[in-house]
Amino acid sequence: MRSHLNIHFTLNNLLLHYPEACESWELEFALQTVTFIVNRYCPFWKHPDATGSPEHLTQPIRKRIKEIRREYIERFQTRFKEEFPGPKTSEVFSTYALNKRAFYIEMEYDLDSLFRYCVEVSEFAAYMYRAGCIEAPEIAVNNIFLYLWHSRKRWNGDIYDVGEPFKMMDTHCRRLSESKKV
Secondary structure, three states: OHHHHHHHHHHHHHHHHOHHHHHOHHHHHHHHHHHHHHHHHOOHHHOOOOOOOHHHHHHHHHHHHHHHHHHHHHHHHHHHHHHOOOOHHHHHHHHHHHHHHHHHHHOOOOHHHHHHHHHHHHHHHHHHHHOOOOOOHHHHHHHHHHHHHHHOOEEOOEEOOOHHHHHHHHHHHHHHHOOOOO
16 A cells, blocks of 8 residues: 555655656656546555545645646647647647546546556657657656556556556557657
């Protein structure tokens, strides 16, 4: 159960010791997914060794995530309009944002669903790479799976080794990053 806390502290350490990373696209993706994991899969606040409520443990992280997301959306919208001028720009961005929110709400919370979510993130990261918005899309997904890999989390009472999905996504994203820019 202590591994559940590792996600919280690892993320906190990132924010404290690498503040410049907070400006990166890669950390934004990792933050979104770590938040998702903490919200849905980490009942560590019920563990005897844990102290405080979920709000107490995650409130500083949630606040910083909101700040980063606000900056991220503003930067992305500006860059997107520059790269893809035209009437469809806001429509495409809004559709992605709405679909992502619906995905959070409606998805079944199991390992397969989380893997599909990571695939979605990697595809969008690859799209942003080809648009010249990020340097390497594999970094975003690697960060996501590293959190899973190191925590060796307990899912629905069973232990799943995420090593193979990690290797698959790593290969997948490296291939995507080799594609030509738009």
